[in-house]
Amino acid sequence: MEIDASLCNYLVAAFILLCFSFYHWYQRPKRFPPGPRGIPVLGVLPFLGRWIERKLYQWSREYGPVMAVRLGRKDMIVLSDYDVINQAFVKQGQKFSGRRHLSFYPPSHEKYGLVFLDYGPLFKSQRKFGVATLSGLGVGNSSMETRVKEETFYLNEAIRSKHGKTFDISKLLSKAIANNICSVTFGMRYDYDDTKFLEIIDTVLNDLWSISLYSRFHDPQVNTAFRSFSFEPKFRFIPPFRAGYQKFMSDLEFVKASLGQIIDEHDATFDGKNLRDFVDAFLKQIKAGKKEFTRKQLVGYMRDLLVAGTDTSSSTLLWAALCLLHFPDAQQKLYDEIKDIIGSEGSVSASHTTMMPYTNAFIQEVFRFRTLAPLGIIHKTNEDAELSGYVIPRNTAVIINIWAVHNDPDYWKDPGTFRPERFIDENGDFVKSNRVIPFSVGMRRCLGEQLARMEIFIFLVSLLQKFEFLPDEDESLPPLDYPSRASAFVPHPFKMIARER
Numbered sequence: 001m002e003i004d005a006s007l008c009n010y011l012v013a014a015f016i017l018l019c020f021s022f023y024h025w026y027q028r029p030k031r032f033p034p035g036p037r038g039i040p041v042l043g044v045l046p047f048l049g050r051w052i053e054r055k056l057y058q059w060s061r062e063y064g065p066v067m068a069v070r071l072g073r074k075d076m077i078v079l080s081d082y083d084v085i086n087q088a089f090v091k092q093g094q095k096f097s098g099r100r101h102l103s104f105y106p107p108s109h110e111k112y113g114l115v116f117l118d119y120g121p122l123f124k125s126q127r128k129f130g131v132a133t134l135s136g137l138g139v140g141n142s143s144m145e146t147r148v149k150e151e152t153f154y155l156n157e158a159i160r161s162k163h164g165k166t167f168d169i170s171k172l173l174s175k176a177i178a179n180n181i182c183s184v185t186f187g188m189r190y191d192y193d194d195t196k197f198l199e200i201i202d203t204v205l206n207d208l209w210s211i212s213l214y215s216r217f218h219d220p221q222v223n224t225a226f227r228s229f230s231f232e233p234k235f236r237f238i239p240p241f242r243a244g245y246q247k248f249m250s251d252l253e254f255v256k257a258s259l260g261q262i263i264d265e266h267d268a269t270f271d272g273k274n275l276r277d278f279v280d281a282f283l284k285q286i287k288a289g290k291k292e293f294t295r296k297q298l299v300g301y302m303r304d305l306l307v308a309g310t311d312t313s314s315s316t317l318l319w320a321a322l323c324l325l326h327f328p329d330a331q332q333k334l335y336d337e338i339k340d341i342i343g344s345e346g347s348v349s350a351s352h353t354t355m356m357p358y359t360n361a362f363i364q365e366v367f368r369f370r371t372l373a374p375l376g377i378i379h380k381t382n383e384d385a386e387l388s389g390y391v392i393p394r395n396t397a398v399i400i401n402i403w404a405v406h407n408d409p410d411y412w413k414d415p416g417t418f419r420p421e422r423f424i425d426e427n428g429d430f431v432k433s434n435r436v437i438p439f440s441v442g443m444r445r446c447l448g449e450q451l452a453r454m455e456i457f458i459f460l461v462s463l464l465q466k467f468e469f470l471p472d473e474d475e476s477l478p479p480l481d482y483p484s485r486a487s488a489f490v491p492h493p494f495k496m497i498a499r500e501r
């Protein structure tokens with residue numbers, strides 16, 4: 001009887017503890033946004049499915065455009081409509097522009113660069129410098145546009161060398177776009193078969209995708225170990241997860257050493273009166289003794305520019321190429337406009353954008369239709385903030401669902417249909433939409449937006465001026481609606497023919 005009584009006491013205590021833990025888990029702060037909690041410990045993770053942005057969008061129809069979703073053990077706020085995103089990131093930019101601490105990421109890397117810098121004096125100084133430098137002030141004698149135009153020559157030559165035979169354009173686009181960013185950042189372009197270049201680019205890009213929120217769920221290229229310890233950082237010390245973490249660390253060291261070597265070469269030939277590129281502009285700040293400008297910061301910044309500026313623009317161009325193959329009428333309209341405005345031998349420049357409504361509409365539709373970074377990069381609140389009547393406490397993660405904004409049926413007619421004409425008005429003019437936001441909005445909007453828009457326009461126009469793109473008749477085209485890689489939306493591999501005009 002005595003044993004039974006103590007067992008009973010234990011069971012009651014365990015039950016109370018369980019109820020208390022459940023209550024604690026279930027609790028949310030006062031006036032916190034509503035939203036799904038999922039199950040203890042894992043939250044909604046088991047219910048997200050493969051297309052997270054679509055699931056989050058479905059939930060937002062139930063809970064509203066400001067919604068709390070429990071991912072793992074923590075609530076994240078998901079903003080799913082243009083107006084609330086604008087309210088948060090633009091109107092209250094200062095409160096919503098933090099970045100979360102990535103506990104699995106070594107502090108020696110996280111504290112430097114730009115992408116993962118939390119809001120504060122260092123971020124402000126680096127962002128200001130980046131905006132000024134990338135907008136052309138101080139990036140050497142050669143403007144960004146000249147560099148991009150030079151690269152189209154090499155890209156066209158590489159495509160011409162295929163002699164009208166079927167080929168996969170994805171690697172060529174990646175290398176050409178990587179060359180643009182290398183040229184702007186450290187004044188170098190590389191041959192497309194330079195192995196050192198390819199090694200750096202591959203390593204840098206793998207790191208990015210392994211840390212993006214999206215890839216943690218679905219990217220088959222990211223190993224399971226990494227995905228696990230990104231949610232439970234302590235796993236990184238335990239075999240078998242440790243091996244994945246060690247590989248990640250050695251990649252980081254390799255990138256650091258390669259970029260360090262480029263900085264040394266710049267330092268040795270530095271001339272303060274002739275700044276050649278981003279690295280020179282940064283070195284000038286270091287030499288002037290500005291305290292936020294350090295060598296470690298420069299390495300981090302270079303890495304961020306390479307990571308953020310390569311796959312993003314090249315994948316957008318890849319989607320554009322796939323759309324050209326799926327919609328030959330659109331390709332013909334683009335070519336007609338190019339012939340009309342630039343001619344078959346003229347040189348394309350960024351100033352042509354204002355004269356080419358259909359090309360602008362096509363690019364804007366690609367941005368909308370195939371949202372490249374459906375969930376952007378996670379923000380964090382720096383202070384308590386109010387949004388749509390809810391209170392979002394300081395240090396809460398905030399995600400924007402750009403895919404939802406681009407596919408909102410209350411705003412877009414047939415959002416699932418690719419139709420550039422939706423952005424052409426009755427006078428045949430291009431209608432720029434502030435609801436197409438692939439670069440996000442506000443204080444942390446993409447730093448490379450200007451470069452990306454320019455390179456996408458110049459590459460697309462110069463390619464179509466010289467080539468007609470046709471599908472490979474022996475293979476069916478991959479679908480447009482589902483991407484292959486989930487960290488950024490990238491099409492499934494495909495081949496095509498470039499017939500010289």
Ligand code: HEM
Binds near residue numbers: 181378451
């Ligand atoms: C089509 C091409 C591109 C797309 C769709 C894109 C998209 C984005 C998005 C969604 C963000 C997150 C903004 C936020 O946190 O609210 C971002 C940030 C960023 N992007 Fe891009 N990007 C592109 C090209 C580029 C290029 C070419 C560069 C390099 C020059 C670049 C550099 C950056 C940097 C440094 C950030 C971090 C900004 C910060 O944290 O303050 N991006 N981009």
